[in-house]
Amino acid sequence: MRLLTGSARLAGVTGWPVAHSRSPRLHGTWLARYSIDGAYxxxxxxxxxxxxxVPALAKAGFAGLNVTIPHKEAAFAICDVVDPSAARAGAVNTLVFRNGKITGSNTDGAGFIANLRAHGVNPAAGPALLLGAGGAARAIGAALQDEGVAVTICNRTAERAAALALQLPGAKTLPWAQRxxxxxxxxxxxxxxxxGMAKQPPLEVDLSAAPHHLVVxxxxxxxLQTALLDAAxxxxxxxxxxxxxxxHQxxxxxxxxxxVTPEVDEALYRIVAGDLL
Ligand SMILES: NC(=O)c1ccc[n+]([C@@H]2O[C@H](COP(=O)([O-])OP(=O)(O)OC[C@H]3O[C@@H](n4cnc5c(N)ncnc54)[C@H](OP(=O)(O)O)[C@@H]3O)[C@@H](O)[C@H]2O)c1
Known part of the structure; x- marks a missing residue:
């Protein structure tokens, strides 16, 4: 058993609720793998x-936090500094406490791009169609644009698609019925x-018009594998x-x-997937 010392580094994930989060399992696996004197x-x-x-946790010696629903906008508001990834996403999912300052970033976009690359996919291979216009769409759309990709937003609520397109200059919109x-x-x-998420309605997309090179x-x-991925x-x-x-995020x-820069590999995937496998 690995015991903490008095100088252990501390981090964690905050949400409301947070019990469903897989992040403690994920970071806990890395802490054990690299024999780090720390806890998440x-x-x-x-x-x-x-x-x-949150500022009190910074004062209590935490190194930082992950932030999940519903705190991503509130986290943005308490930062002393937000990096370009958070500014583009309009939300923060990662806080770093250092030298009395709170710095926020958003790693969802970078995580999405890194995951494509890990699957051998070139993110800049061609135009991207994003279904949805929420927080994740904004982070992913910004990251794809940073890779030089032309982005189209297609969302059930057309006003939200239009609002997101304004935040991602150059992005186009497409009516939901044309997806x-x-x-x-x-x-x-x-x-x-x-x-397509468990306990949510299915995503209805007919892939018969998809070109053979489409990555889904x-x-x-x-x-782990949604009906959309099965169909693709x-x-x-x-x-x-x-x-x-x-x-990856x-x-x-x-x-x-x-x-320590931790490695994402198959063993980690299996541990974090756990009961989903
Ligand atoms: N893999 C990862 O690391 C990761 C990271 C972040 C998020 N996620 C997942 O991504 C999903 C979205 O997250 P988010 O933070 O962007 O959520 P969000 O801001 O609440 O956005 C939800 C989106 O889903 C759409 N939607 C919901 N119900 C719908 C329905 N019945 N028909 C059509 N569209 C519907 C909404 O459209 P309207 O605008 O019309 O309501 C909106 O575009 C969640 O499932 C989340 O778990 C995964």
Missing amino acids: VPLPIAPQDFATV SAALADYALLVNTTSL SDIVYVP QARGLQIVGGLGMLL AVLGFEAWFG
């Missing part, structure tokens, strides 16, 4: 307490909606699942808090 813990913080508790017919024009399809990515990872695989299209994005926070 779940921190359920109610929304009304967020702005007082299947338009596929011929794209190299990458990304589901950033919550559709789903950031939903419960189940059945047509012989390359697929990229969502759990890899979660693993965690690398930057771990590095900042614990000083």
